[in-house]
Amino acid sequence: MARPSRSIVKTDAPIVEKMRTLSKPGVASLAQGIVHWAPPDAAIDAAANAARDPSSHAYGADAGLPELRTALAKKLRAKGLVNAEIMVTAGANQAFANVALTLLDAGDACLLFAPYYFNHKMMLDMRGCRVEVAPTDKRLLPTVEATRTVLDGGATCVVVVNPGNPSGAVIPEERLRALAALCGERGAWLVVDNTYEAFVYGAEHVLVEGPHVVNLFSFSKAYGLMGWRVGYVAYDPALGPEFLKAQDTIAICAAQCSQRAALAALEADADGRWTGSRVAALARAQKTHVLRALAPLGGCVGAADGAIYVIAKLPREDDEAVVEWLANKHGVAVIPGSACGLPGHIRVCYANLDEAACEAACARLEEACVELANGGGPPPS
Amino acid sequence: MARPSRSIVKTDAPIVEKMRTLSKPGVASLAQGIVHWAPPDAAIDAAANAARDPSSHAYGADAGLPELRTALAKKLRAKGLVNAEIMVTAGANQAFANVALTLLDAGDACLLFAPYYFNHKMMLDMRGCRVEVAPTDKRLLPTVEATRTVLDGGATCVVVVNPGNPSGAVIPEERLRALAALCGERGAWLVVDNTYEAFVYGAEHVLVEGPHVVNLFSFSKAYGLMGWRVGYVAYDPALGPEFLKAQDTIAICAAQCSQRAALAALEADADGRWTGSRVAALARAQKTHVLRALAPLGGCVGAADGAIYVIAKLPREDDEAVVEWLANKHGVAVIPGSACGLPGHIRVCYANLDEAACEAACARLEEACVELANGGGPPPS
Numbered sequence: 001m002a003r004p005s006r007s008i009v010k011t012d013a014p015i016v017e018k019m020r021t022l023s024k025p026g027v028a029s030l031a032q033g034i035v036h037w038a039p040p041d042a043a044i045d046a047a048a049n050a051a052r053d054p055s056s057h058a059y060g061a062d063a064g065l066p067e068l069r070t071a072l073a074k075k076l077r078a079k080g081l082v083n084a085e086i087m088v089t090a091g092a093n094q095a096f097a098n099v100a101l102t103l104l105d106a107g108d109a110c111l112l113f114a115p116y117y118f119n120h121k122m123m124l125d126m127r128g129c130r131v132e133v134a135p136t137d138k139r140l141l142p143t144v145e146a147t148r149t150v151l152d153g154g155a156t157c158v159v160v161v162n163p164g165n166p167s168g169a170v171i172p173e174e175r176l177r178a179l180a181a182l183c184g185e186r187g188a189w190l191v192v193d194n195t196y197e198a199f200v201y202g203a204e205h206v207l208v209e210g211p212h213v214v215n216l217f218s219f220s221k222a223y224g225l226m227g228w229r230v231g232y233v234a235y236d237p238a239l240g241p242e243f244l245k246a247q248d249t250i251a252i253c254a255a256q257c258s259q260r261a262a263l264a265a266l267e268a269d270a271d272g273r274w275t276g277s278r279v280a281a282l283a284r285a286q287k288t289h290v291l292r293a294l295a296p297l298g299g300c301v302g303a304a305d306g307a308i309y310v311i312a313k314l315p316r317e318d319d320e321a322v323v324e325w326l327a328n329k330h331g332v333a334v335i336p337g338s339a340c341g342l343p344g345h346i347r348v349c350y351a352n353l354d355e356a357a358c359e360a361a362c363a364r365l366e367e368a369c370v371e372l373a374n375g376g377g378p379p380p381s
Numbered sequence: 382m383a384r385p386s387r388s389i390v391k392t393d394a395p396i397v398e399k400m401r402t403l404s405k406p407g408v409a410s411l412a413q414g415i416v417h418w419a420p421p422d423a424a425i426d427a428a429a430n431a432a433r434d435p436s437s438h439a440y441g442a443d444a445g446l447p448e449l450r451t452a453l454a455k456k457l458r459a460k461g462l463v464n465a466e467i468m469v470t471a472g473a474n475q476a477f478a479n480v481a482l483t484l485l486d487a488g489d490a491c492l493l494f495a496p497y498y499f500n501h502k503m504m505l506d507m508r509g510c511r512v513e514v515a516p517t518d519k520r521l522l523p524t525v526e527a528t529r530t531v532l533d534g535g536a537t538c539v540v541v542v543n544p545g546n547p548s549g550a551v552i553p554e555e556r557l558r559a560l561a562a563l564c565g566e567r568g569a570w571l572v573v574d575n576t577y578e579a580f581v582y583g584a585e586h587v588l589v590e591g592p593h594v595v596n597l598f599s600f601s602k603a604y605g606l607m608g609w610r611v612g613y614v615a616y617d618p619a620l621g622p623e624f625l626k627a628q629d630t631i632a633i634c635a636a637q638c639s640q641r642a643a644l645a646a647l648e649a650d651a652d653g654r655w656t657g658s659r660v661a662a663l664a665r666a667q668k669t670h671v672l673r674a675l676a677p678l679g680g681c682v683g684a685a686d687g688a689i690y691v692i693a694k695l696p697r698e699d700d701e702a703v704v705e706w707l708a709n710k711h712g713v714a715v716i717p718g719s720a721c722g723l724p725g726h727i728r729v730c731y732a733n734l735d736e737a738a739c740e741a742a743c744a745r746l747e748e749a750c751v752e753l754a755n756g757g758g759p760p761p762s
Contacts, residue, residue, distance in 0.1 A: 004484075004537065004568045004569060004570055004593055008483060008484055008620075008623050009623065010486075010626075011626060013622060013626075014625055014626050014629045014630075016443060016625070016629050017622060017625055032440070034439065034440065038435060038438055039438055044432055044433055047432035047638065048429050048432040048433055050432075051425055051428035051429035051431075051432055051638070051642075052425055052429055054419060055608070056428075056608050056609070057419055057420055057605055057606060057607060057608050057609070058415065058607055058608050059413070059415065059607045059608055060608060062397055090471050090475075090610065090632055090636070091632065091633060093629075093630055093631060093632070093633055094471075094631055094632060096630075097478070097630065097631045101504075101507040101508070102389060102507070103385075103389055105391075105487070105509055106486070106487030106488070106509045107487070119629060119630045122626055122629070122630045123482075123630040123631075126482040126483070126626060126627060126630065127482070128486060128487045128509065156385065187385040188385060189385055212385055224438055225438060226438060226439055226440045227436070227437050227438050227439050227440055227441060227634070227636065227637035227638070228437070228438070228636055228637070228638065229471065229632065229633070229634070229635070229636045239389075241394060241398060242389050242390065244395055244397065244398055245391075245392060245394075245395050245503055245507060246507060248395045248397050248474075248500060248503070249395075249474055249477070249478065249500045249503045249504040249507065250474060250475055250478045250504075250631065251471055251472065251474070251475060251610065252472060252474055252610070253608070253610070254610070255471070255608065255609055255610045255636040255638075255639050256608035256609070257428065257432070257608070257609065257636075257638060257639070258636050258638070258639075261432075
């Protein structure tokens, strides 16, 4: 008996697989999108207590813990989202899977802006959608012009990340509203991934809503709750029955204990100081080190006023070879721009190491950047 | 701005939504597929400890906690699965989502046997597959004949549940091997959902493997870990890179703390006694009560030698109306056969209440069954 012979390969190898081969002992990671801090103590206590609570062993409501949904509704209302139904998911990726299964069909044309979040591309490819990739502008922002062109061509969905992964760019309110209005006029969905909403540096993160707008959120980064797998999605209530189908067939519910941790984290950060102080410290310390390290390459591309990433332009196109060389020769891991539809660039994460470790990694990165700027690096591939 | 106008309705309303409206206070549930017991103490302790362990806050390996995968590989080898790669998922439903995104394309014809697990149908519908539904035999088992017919028609995937949800039927080894051989010959996938493998009464549960066979498993039922969301999937190692894509775009990893609970549960049940004693008690007590209650309808259909469900035939076709009447008039909830492709029947779960509560619910059910057998019930719909 043989494996069914037709090809099942629908998309490129995931970056997680590529990076695994580079993650050797001694390689400092500025690659994976994580934060170096632990969750609020209150979240850990809540989880430890919930572990012994019988309700944690039972399935919860598909849409999420009622108290958590209520708290999230309050939070979103304060940011102007007044008509949203909220569903708690096992992370923002699962929220996007709900969107892909619910709102999209195979063959639908979907717009991503390069540099895009690689998992959005991978999900849409697996879903069988036709992914249209448009370039961002000089600030690495999605443009109204490209959106209009692709919608004119029949696209039914536009996906943006705000603040951007991997662009690090915060979409200004006016631009975001224009994108939402355009999608609304053309009968297309606008999916906004707000995973990094807490990470803004001088810029303001805003939310837009509408019957065609779906907003995704995550507990992973701001609260250091990556391994607990909690995110959420906010959408027009009329979509509720459809989202429920995807939720029940994928997750049933996010882990109950994890939702207790998320609720406690949210409450511990009610005034925004818990995350705010950590984000401000990142900007002062780690981000500064990374920008200094990248200076030989001309620094970062765009404003880099949000999220936990900066994009740098390499003096050559073969970013994957450079990334391997960075790991093997200089002991520092970053993400190749090719994985995000932007060859000739790298994505550097500045949140996954504490300041001392980040500074040490940046010393290696700076040395490598000097070498690259002087025409060095791996042999051309 | 309006919601995009094209229809997004790809499948019937989920049964979870229908049942919610019937779950009023005072209604005893023999509906949802859950068990009445708590997880092993060791699993609860492990989770409470893991809540305070820094590794729980970080993303884990996509494929799962290495120790858990090792323990699962050992368990599966003992059941004859010698060449399987294992991936831990956020429940068996997410494992099926991985399968649907990885191995299937929109338009693929997939075979389900009625009565089918409603969420398999819902996922395949959302995926855009063409679901072919074939009848089971008198014992509610999938048949080789129907499989051959549908594969001759070009189907690329066959999905069975063993022991069956909702059939309660254990697929005999010979039948399962014949299905696997046939799928192998025709280049089709065989997906076997073994969620209820621990629940067998006299029958033997076996596993089959092959490059075209995917086996799904769950921690939810046997170990009472529903709310922790842990399952796993075993497949030919050559499929690993593809499964990794689905995993990373949906779950990234199952909740880390939940995986610690699952590992401890597995270890606490190394000799099978922990689950074995509970399953045996179900057969002695709850299952007996349910069968007695259904006797006025002629008892259950098929052997009912596995899982936690029995199917009963109603003396009328309008099972949805009967289910509403059962809840509203008699205070007992069951699942309508229509939700599983088998109108005129009901699915009764006998694991979700302890013996006393189950006995009380069965007294209500029996009274209703007598009424139905005598031509009573709701007005014909």
